[in-house]
């Protein structure tokens with residue numbers, strides 16, 4: 001997705017969809033769980049001791065719990081656009097905390113986890129307030145990545161770390177192709193290309209951005225089950241252009257038929273093109289980028305200014 | 316309203332400081348005249364969910 005492309009779905013739809021999915025999410029979020037686990041594992045190789053961590057798109061709290069275990073002294077903000085997800089998340093953490101009193105070395109009794117409902121593109125946090133932003137399979141719902149990463153940079157402290165996963169173009173390609181054979185409308189969300197994400201990271205001038213990808217294929221015994229599960233995790237089609245008189249039965253049957261050609265001995269494949277990324281917020285103050293051009297200025301510390309003046313006087 | 320959380324929360328629109336209105340259990344941005352609700356102890360910091368305050 002390029003940044004110029006129109007927003008294919010509204011944030012309200014994303015919010016509604018995930019609020020509805022809160023009850024069923026954990027049962028079906030197989031890929032989401034696996035990817036979040038792998039992102040958490042990557043933290044083992046990065047030496048940081050964050051005080052303040054923001055988990056963006058925390059959902060039912062797997063990432064938040066993992067972060068709490070990894071960094072027992074950190075204050076964690078668990079954030080999601082859907083408050084029903086956060087209520088689940090909080091219930092689970094409270095259960096764990098009660099457990100913690102019996103089983104030591106799990107949650108510290110006073111582990112600081114707090115919950116905030118907000119949109120990743122409009123973060124309600126002060127500038128330079130976070131040591132780490134962690135976000136697993138969330139930013140695929142944000143169409144303007146440069147704006148998003150600028151917002152991340154704003155709330156990260158200098159030297160802060162951004163760790164994320166998102167979905168790439170090949171995600172759900174079987175379903176997308178099958179729908180395309182029988183309908184002109186968009187039935188499957190469009191996912192960003194890894195290079196577009198790389199470009200956006202470059203645009204906002206983060207340090208040492210690293211990206212890589214991994215393909216996960218799940219096999220299903222029926223196509224109907226695929227659709228049920230996508231809905232159960234709130235990840236079914238969010239596009240504004242989707243057909244209103246949703247897919248008459250015959251059209252759905254035609255789509256099923258088109259999907260047959262992907263079938264293997266193991267069943268009907270569903271591809272997830274998972275992208276992993278991390279980057280550092282520069283230790284020097286943030287330079288305003290092009291998109292903030294109304295108030296373009298360079299910040300120079302007083303010390304720097306004095307040293308410049310001093311050297312000029314001497315010369 | 317937890318002090319530590321209030322310290323880092325900002326208005327999602329202007330990124331300015333918020334004031335906690337204990338009576339209505341809302342977080343107020345004076346600049347944007349917006350009141351963000353706190354539901355089930357969770358601050359809901361979405362512009363679409365905020366109440367617009369009347370100007371005096």
Ligand SMILES: [Zn+2]
Nearest residue numbers: 326329344347
């Ligand atoms: Zn404001």
